[in-house]
Amino acid sequence: MDSEDEMLRSLGMKSIDELFEDIPEEIRVEEIGLPPGKSEMEVLNEVGAVLSRNKSISEMPAFLGGGVYNHYVPALVDEILSRSEFYTSYTPYQPEASQGMLQALFEYQSMICELTGMEAANTSMYDWSTAIGEAALMAARLTRKSEIVVPRAMHWDKHSVLANYCKGPGIRVRAFDYDKETGKIDVEHLSSLVSDQTAGVYFESPNFFGIVEDELDAVRDVSGDAMLIAGVNPISLALLKPPGDHGADIVVGEGQMLGSYPSFGGPLLGIFACLQKHVRKMPGRVIGITDDADGNRAFCMTLQTREQHIRREKATSNICSNESLMAIASAVYISVLGRNGLRKVANECVARTREAARRIGTLDDYLAPAFSAEYFNEFVVRSKVSYDAVHRHLLHSGIHGGLPLKSHFPELEESALFAFTEVHTTSDIDRLVWALEGVR
Numbered sequence: 001m002d003s004e005d006e007m008l009r010s011l012g013m014k015s016i017d018e019l020f021e022d023i024p025e026e027i028r029v030e031e032i033g034l035p036p037g038k039s040e041m042e043v044l045n046e047v048g049a050v051l052s053r054n055k056s057i058s059e060m061p062a063f064l065g066g067g068v069y070n071h072y073v074p075a076l077v078d079e080i081l082s083r084s085e086f087y088t089s090y091t092p093y094q095p096e097a098s099q100g101m102l103q104a105l106f107e108y109q110s111m112i113c114e115l116t117g118m119e120a121a122n123t124s125m126y127d128w129s130t131a132i133g134e135a136a137l138m139a140a141r142l143t144r145k146s147e148i149v150v151p152r153a154m155h156w157d158k159h160s161v162l163a164n165y166c167k168g169p170g171i172r173v174r175a176f177d178y179d180k181e182t183g184k185i186d187v188e189h190l191s192s193l194v195s196d197q198t199a200g201v202y203f204e205s206p207n208f209f210g211i212v213e214d215e216l217d218a219v220r221d222v223s224g225d226a227m228l229i230a231g232v233n234p235i236s237l238a239l240l241k242p243p244g245d246h247g248a249d250i251v252v253g254e255g256q257m258l259g260s261y262p263s264f265g266g267p268l269l270g271i272f273a274c275l276q277k278h279v280r281k282m283p284g285r286v287i288g289i290t291d292d293a294d295g296n297r298a299f300c301m302t303l304q305t306r307e308q309h310i311r312r313e314k315a316t317s318n319i320c321s322n323e324s325l326m327a328i329a330s331a332v333y334i335s336v337l338g339r340n341g342l343r344k345v346a347n348e349c350v351a352r353t354r355e356a357a358r359r360i361g362t363l364d365d366y367l368a369p370a371f372s373a374e375y376f377n378e379f380v381v382r383s384k385v386s387y388d389a390v391h392r393h394l395l396h397s398g399i400h401g402g403l404p405l406k407s408h409f410p411e412l413e414e415s416a417l418f419a420f421t422e423v424h425t426t427s428d429i430d431r432l433v434w435a436l437e438g439v440r
Contacts, residue, residue, distance in 0.1 A: 055398075057262065061428040062400035063356075065210065065378040065417030066155055067128065067254060068262045071235070071345065072423050077259045077332045086328055095300040102299035105324060106287045108331035115237045115334075116230075116251040117244025118273035122284035124255070124327040125270025125319060129158045131252035132202060132231065133165030134272065134283040134317055138250060139200030139227035140171050141281050141316065147171065149193050149226075150202045151185065153178040153209060156408050171199070180411070183211040183371030183380070191222040198224070200250075204231035205240070209371060209417065210353075210378025212236075216246040234258055234271060236376045238339075238346040250274045257421075259333030260326055269326040279303065283317030348422035349377040352429070356420050359433045366436060370415060378419045380405065380412065383439075387414040390439050397435040 004016070013019055020028065038046070057070050081087065085100050092098030092105075105123045112121040125131040136148040148166065150159070152175040159175075166173050176190040185203060194201065201223040205213035213219070220228055230243035232253040243251045255269030256262070274282050280303070288302030305316045334342065357379050360368035369379035383390050387404050394401035402416030409415070420429075 057400075060398050060400055061424065061431065062262075063418045063420065063424070063432060064400055064403055065419035066208070066403040067256075068265060068268075069257045069377070069419055069421050070262050070423050071257050071421050073259055073261060073333065074336045076336050077329055080332050081259075081325065081329050086325060089324075091324075092301070095298065099299055101324070101328075102287050102301075104328045104331060106289060106299050107335075108327045109287060111331055111334045112234075112271055112273050115234050115242065116232065116248075116253075116271075116273045117242030118248070118251050119244075119276040120279040120282065120286065121271070121273035122282055122286050124323045125252075125272050125284060126323060127256075127266075127268035127270045128231065128252060128254035129155075129161035129270075130165075130319075131270035131272045132158055132229075133162050134270075134319070135202065135227075135229045135250045135252050136162060136166055136171060136173075136200060137169065138274075138278070138281050138283065138316070139229060140169065142227060142249075142278060143199045143225070145197050145199035145226075147174060147195065147197045148200050148202065149174045149176060149190065149198055151176060151178065151204060151207065153183070153207055153409075154204065155208055172197075178207070178209070181371070182373040183207070183209045184373050185213055185215065185219060187215055187218050187222060190219065194222055194224060194226060198226040200227040200229050202229040202231065205243075206233055206236055206376040206378065209380050210369075210375040210419075211371060211373045212240065212376055214374070216243075220247040232271070233376065235342065235346050235349065238342040239350070240376075249278060255323075255326065255330045258330035260329055267323065267326050269323045269330060280305070281316060284319050345422050346376075349420065352420040352422065352424050353377045353379065355426070356418070356424075356429050356432070359429065360418075360436060363433070363437055365439070368418075370412070377421060378417055380415050381418055382412065383414040383416070385414065385439060387416050390414075390436065391416070393439045394432075394435050397431070397438070399432055399435050401432075 062070060089101050092101045095102060109121040113119060125134060148171055150173060163173055174193045176193050177186045179186050203219055207213060227249040228247055229250045230248040232243060232251060234253055234255060235257055251273045253271040255271045260267055272284060285301055286303040287299055290298055290300060292298040357368050360366050360381055365384040367382040369375060370382040371380060381402060391401045391404060402418035405412050405415045405417060
């Protein structure tokens with residue numbers, strides 16, 4: 001008796017047709033054409049052949065800007081992250097059984113607070129985009145107003161996610177422009193959009209074009225009573241003033257660059273921090289430190305205002321499974337590098353980017369950087385020829401070029417956003433410059 005007969009017998013049936021007799025005959029198919037099964041070795045060989053067609057980021061230097069970056073990840077991050085206590089754990093509902101996970105998340109929160117200059121941080125969101133959406137909802141809850149003002153110069157995926165978040169509660173999203181010469185916030189235009197219905201003003205620094213905003217005190221002033229929401233690249237905060245010093249109420253950002261590899265666009269990590277007075281309106285979960293019954297230091301969830309635990313209409317957010325493993329990777333990464341190490345990474349990013357901009361800027365057919373303001377690890381390159389043709393040429397040369405911008409920023413014409421980090425060597429930049437020079 002084979003396994004199929006044994007299964008049918010246990011069900012009290014005589015045939016497979018009897019098993020599916022509830023499905024109307026007109027929608028049944030006789031066979032789905034699956035090939036015969038293969039051995040484990042055959043499967044490994046076939047999958048390996050398919051995977052061999054991929055080009056890894058180490059084989060093919062990538063200069064793609066726009067939010068996911070290739071930074072060096074120390075081996076210790078992987079070593080600690082792969083421990084089963086972290087790798088296989090679920091939500092630490094039981095503090096008596098989850099002290100290690102809770103402490104790791106508490107350390108993550110503490111480091112995010114120190115980086116951003118905020119007083120409280122949650123244990124992460126899905127990514128930067130969802131963190132912006134949650135920040136908009138939080139600003140509306142705090143102010144009881146119904147508009148959010150954001151930069152037009154923001155990644156289009158973030159605009160899309162934000163619009164989705166705001167659609168249900170009826171929050172109006174308005175976009176302020178950027179200065180076409182400098183690439184910075186057009187403060188005058190921003191001021192014209194802020195009204196008595198503005199719940200929050202969101203800005204990014206470095207912004208989408210890589211520009212470091214230097215008029216944030218003016219942004220704070222024109223925002224009035226609205227919540228000031230800052231979007232950050234956390235590595236840049238090793239060199240720049242934290243948003244808290246500019247009066248930010250909420251800080252969001254992407255944590256992928258802190259100890260996670262770029263892999264098919266992820267995994268990502270949404271950073272979310274705020275002032276202590278706003279913490280009860282913050283989405284997600286907060287891990288706190290306390291004493292147990294014997295007076296020993298202990299950790300536990302102190303705030304989790306989500307619908308799973310309280311009445312649905314009182315929940316601040318429906319975020320459930322978050323990015324705890326990536327949050328721990330960030331905490332390990334920051335711990336391993338330390339204050340000086342993080343500053344060194346940031347300085348090297350700036351140095352590589354300056355070198356690349358200087359060299360690309362000397363080429364006849366390119367303007368780099370396209371904006372005049374200071375930048376961190378990204379800048380816009382404007383080409384005299386079709387950037388699509390440039391991009392194809394780069395790919396043919398074994399290089400992943402910048403992020404094309406024309407479809408979303410037509411005024412920038414044939415432009416692309418290039419990013420550089422400490423992993424890009426002089427040899428990588430040589431290859432890029434030579435390939436750009438060879439476009440005809």
